[in-house]
Amino acid sequence: MPKIWTERIFDDPEIYILRIDDDQIKYFEAVWEIPEGISYNAYLVKLNGANVLIDGWKGNYAKEFIDALSKIVDPKEITHIIVNHTEPDHSGSLPATLEAIGHNVEIIASNFGKRLLEGFYGIKDVTVVKDGEEREIGGKKFKFVMTPWLHWPDTMVTYLDGILFGCDVGGGYLLPETLDDSNESVVERYLPHVTKYIVTVIGHYKNYILEGAEKLSSLEIKALLPGHGLIWKKDPQRLLNHYVSVAKGDPKKGKVTVIYDSMYGFVENVMKKAIDSLKEKGFTPVVYKFSDEERPAISEILKDIPDSEALIFGVSTYEAEIHPLMRFTFLEIIDKANYEKPVLVFGVHGWAPSVERTAGELLKETKFRILSFTEIKGSNMDEKKIEEAISLLKKELG
Numbered sequence: 356m357p358k359i360w361t362e363r364i365f366d367d368p369e370i371y372i373l374r375i376d377d378d379q380i381k382y383f384e385a386v387w388e389i390p391e392g393i394s395y396n397a398y399l400v401k402l403n404g405a406n407v408l409i410d411g412w413k414g415n416y417a418k419e420f421i422d423a424l425s426k427i428v429d430p431k432e433i434t435h436i437i438v439n440h441t442e443p444d445h446s447g448s449l450p451a452t453l454e455a456i457g458h459n460v461e462i463i464a465s466n467f468g469k470r471l472l473e474g475f476y477g478i479k480d481v482t483v484v485k486d487g488e489e490r491e492i493g494g495k496k497f498k499f500v501m502t503p504w505l506h507w508p509d510t511m512v513t514y515l516d517g518i519l520f521g522c523d524v525g526g527g528y529l530l531p532e533t534l535d536d537s538n539e540s541v542v543e544r545y546l547p548h549v550t551k552y553i554v555t556v557i558g559h560y561k562n563y564i565l566e567g568a569e570k571l572s573s574l575e576i577k578a579l580l581p582g583h584g585l586i587w588k589k590d591p592q593r594l595l596n597h598y599v600s601v602a603k604g605d606p607k608k609g610k611v612t613v614i615y616d617s618m619y620g621f622v623e624n625v626m627k628k629a630i631d632s633l634k635e636k637g638f639t640p641v642v643y644k645f646s647d648e649e650r651p652a653i654s655e656i657l658k659d660i661p662d663s664e665a666l667i668f669g670v671s672t673y674e675a676e677i678h679p680l681m682r683f684t685f686l687e688i689i690d691k692a693n694y695e696k697p698v699l700v701f702g703v704h705g706w707a708p709s710v711e712r713t714a715g716e717l718l719k720e721t722k723f724r725i726l727s728f729t730e731i732k733g734s735n736m737d738e739k740k741i742e743e744a745i746s747l748l749k750k751e752l753g
């Protein structure tokens with residue numbers, strides 16, 4: 356059963372969090388494996404003569420949302436709804452919320468957000484705010500800053516008295532056992548799930564993270580209240596720095612992610628040799644293997660790419676192509692985690708070498724620097740060739 360949190364998190368201005376821990380979800384966006392779950396966070400700001408609701412929950416929790424909201428405020432007393440981002444994991448509860456409010460409430464969104472609200476829910480009456488626009492509501496100044504492509508073109512953030520309502524900006528997977536960042540061990544456990552969230556959800560637009568961070572640096576941010584995961588009261592800059600580091604792909608010294616498939620063990624033999632050689636040279640390999648017994652989650656593989664120094668792929672030839680699961684893995688890495696990092700590719704075939712052609716074609720237009728393709732026939736494992744490839748990597752990374 357999803358846990359629901361409704362707590363006052365600030366006294367002045369009076370702000371409440373409405374967080375639901377979605378422990379039922381298996382695949383975020385119907386693709387990313389998240390056994391750790393995800394929370395949806397909405398916020399209510401109580402002001403003089405105004406009650407401002409910021410974002411909402413996924414539609415399947417609309418009833419729970421109205422019940423939780425009703426514990427804090429009579430929905431009929433809500434005067435404004437700010438929609439920072441219209442993706443239905445935040446806006447799905449909106450139609451039910453409007454019904455519970457039962458009167459004309461002012462909905463505030465970006466220009467793109469207005470278009471999407473009409474497309475998704477038929478909502479036409481939306482006040483559009485522009486980049487940097489300020490509005491006085493209930494005696495307080497709300498500032499709206501456009502952060503397009505974080506994660507959709509509609510996305511904006513809302514700034515009030517040093518508090519940034521980020522929606523997807525600042526989010527992460529996991530159902531942390533606290534609401535905020537005051538407990539260091541919770542934060543340390545949480546941050547890898549933030550990385551996983553960034554790569555899988557916003558990785559395709561990661562340059563916009565750098566643009567957005569630059570834009571937000573002009574604001575003094577005392578707290579960051581995102582649409583997923585922990586809220587940041589103690590050190591919001593830590594989370595923003597983490598976002599920038601993932602977007603840049605800052606490497607951890609020695610970390611090399613190794614991904615391979617092996618149907619009958621031929622690729623595995625090659626990769627074992629490569630992994631031994633990596634360890635001998637002081638690297639720390641993180642290994643993912645597709646076999647008839649194991650199938651790693653693509654979301655987990657993606658999580659390990661940003662802070663890797665290099666990537667190594669081992670692929671079997673499959674109907675003159677690379678193995679189907681490795682093909683999907685390549686495509687997702689290229690789409691979500693395309694970084695200027697060195698790459699080695701080992702290919703094993705039965706009768707015709709193909710990896711330089713197939714993997715080469717996939718990697719051609721990417722930022723990855725291919726150091727070598729090593730083609731191996733079946734069990735004719737050429738240890739010298741494997742050693743040469745790993746030595747090339749050592750030379751490259753020092």
Ligand SMILES: Cc1cc2nc3c(=O)[nH]c(=O)nc-3n(C[C@H](O)[C@H](O)[C@H](O)COP(=O)(O)O)c2cc1C
Binds near residue numbers: 674676
């Ligand atoms: C379904 C299937 C399709 C294959 N297609 C090709 C192919 O098109 N060209 C080729 O040279 N080898 C092909 N092979 C042979 C494998 O690439 C070869 O046996 C390789 O060593 C497999 O390594 P692995 O057992 O570690 O996966 C195929 C093997 C299988 C099972």
